[in-house]
Amino acid sequence: MIEISAFSGVPQQIRGLVRDLRVRWALEEAGLSYVARLLPLGDQKKPEYRALQPFGQVPIFQEDGLVLFESGAIVLYIGERCESLLPRETGARARAVQWVVASLNSIEPFVMNFAMLDADNPARAGAEEFLRRRLAELSESLGDKPYLDGQRFTAGDLLMSTVLCILRGTNIVSSDPRLSAYVQRCTARPGYLRALDAQMGDFH
Amino acid sequence: MIEISAFSGVPQQIRGLVRDLRVRWALEEAGLSYVARLLPLGDQKKPEYRALQPFGQVPIFQEDGLVLFESGAIVLYIGERCESLLPRETGARARAVQWVVASLNSIEPFVMNFAMLDADNPARAGAEEFLRRRLAELSESLGDKPYLDGQRFTAGDLLMSTVLCILRGTNIVSSDPRLSAYVQRCTARPGYLRALDAQMGDFH
Numbered sequence: 001m002i003e004i005s006a007f008s009g010v011p012q013q014i015r016g017l018v019r020d021l022r023v024r025w026a027l028e029e030a031g032l033s034y035v036a037r038l039l040p041l042g043d044q045k046k047p048e049y050r051a052l053q054p055f056g057q058v059p060i061f062q063e064d065g066l067v068l069f070e071s072g073a074i075v076l077y078i079g080e081r082c083e084s085l086l087p088r089e090t091g092a093r094a095r096a097v098q099w100v101v102a103s104l105n106s107i108e109p110f111v112m113n114f115a116m117l118d119a120d121n122p123a124r125a126g127a128e129e130f131l132r133r134r135l136a137e138l139s140e141s142l143g144d145k146p147y148l149d150g151q152r153f154t155a156g157d158l159l160m161s162t163v164l165c166i167l168r169g170t171n172i173v174s175s176d177p178r179l180s181a182y183v184q185r186c187t188a189r190p191g192y193l194r195a196l197d198a199q200m201g202d203f204h
Numbered sequence: 205m206i207e208i209s210a211f212s213g214v215p216q217q218i219r220g221l222v223r224d225l226r227v228r229w230a231l232e233e234a235g236l237s238y239v240a241r242l243l244p245l246g247d248q249k250k251p252e253y254r255a256l257q258p259f260g261q262v263p264i265f266q267e268d269g270l271v272l273f274e275s276g277a278i279v280l281y282i283g284e285r286c287e288s289l290l291p292r293e294t295g296a297r298a299r300a301v302q303w304v305v306a307s308l309n310s311i312e313p314f315v316m317n318f319a320m321l322d323a324d325n326p327a328r329a330g331a332e333e334f335l336r337r338r339l340a341e342l343s344e345s346l347g348d349k350p351y352l353d354g355q356r357f358t359a360g361d362l363l364m365s366t367v368l369c370i371l372r373g374t375n376i377v378s379s380d381p382r383l384s385a386y387v388q389r390c391t392a393r394p395g396y397l398r399a400l401d402a403q404m405g406d407f408h
Contacts, residue, residue, distance in 0.1 A: 054341045054342060054344060055310055055338065055342075057310070065295075066294075066295045068298055068299065069302060069306070070302050070305040070306050070309065070310065072309060073301045073302040073304070077298045090270075091269075091270045094272055094277070097281065098272050098273060098274050098277040098278075100277070101274040101276040101277040101308060102259075102273070104308055104309040105308040105312065106259055106261070106274065108313075109309075109312075109313035109317075112313070113313075123327055137258045138259075140258060
């Protein structure tokens, strides 16, 4: 049985954003069942958890003795069992991985740099300007396609849409009709909705 | 023939750090030959290049009509042809991917946040403190093992060591004997040295 770690409770503003959502969503796309091992917020920093996750972060994925962390890597691992996440054809597969990495290395760091700054922080304007420029490039690359690599949803879209969801409290994505429709398209998938329900349902 | 994009010249302080080095290194590990398409610095922002790389970054990888960007994704793609980068055994392979993602999403963003701030920036002390804490966790996880997953060098070590090299002008890695020895161990590999020579040799 697959087990993932998740929180039993977090502040309202990050509900639906904790990284186990990405893994739950991938498991739903793959049709794999799982159980969540729930941690009170703070317990991820304890030594027994850190022995499995050096940075004290959620989620961990465990199955038959295999222990993995980093939600992006876990999604890729699950993708090996789900052709809609990682296509079999070599080129399409490589481009799906490319968009996973782009989400995690070229978009998320700048989303987080902006999101972590309070409204009165003098660095916020610069972080927002950089982020808006980067997202305009992403929007241009998406163009009129429904998904980043064309007609098919892949693991790259799963990662990218969850990264863009971090900006839900701002107008940065919602003011771009293409990106906004893209996030809505991805998060309308039944697998996303089931994953979100499961994460929300696990919060007490 | 494999073609990668790289710069024909960059300032001294980033020579040996431009991301095509990661791809050159992976190609050396895999024993695959390639040619570099050299761009003057700035040309990566032109429309014809952006049509292939939406964020205007180096490198791009091209082979038989396949075009890929994101150095981490390209290293994973090359890893499919190189067992020392991506082991065949399922668990070892998943953990190698995990360390690739950890390098790109849990370490590099904080390395870059620190490295991009001038010495007199008031945010620098906080960025350094966060980074030192994160790297202490990495060092603890490495422990006495030669490589992140144990006895074998993988794509995860290729990525992590090149990320840590970004800090070469500071004492942040060099003051940690374990991480410092780890970076030296990785970058003593003949494949790294050939890749570094090739990048440096392409600067005019």
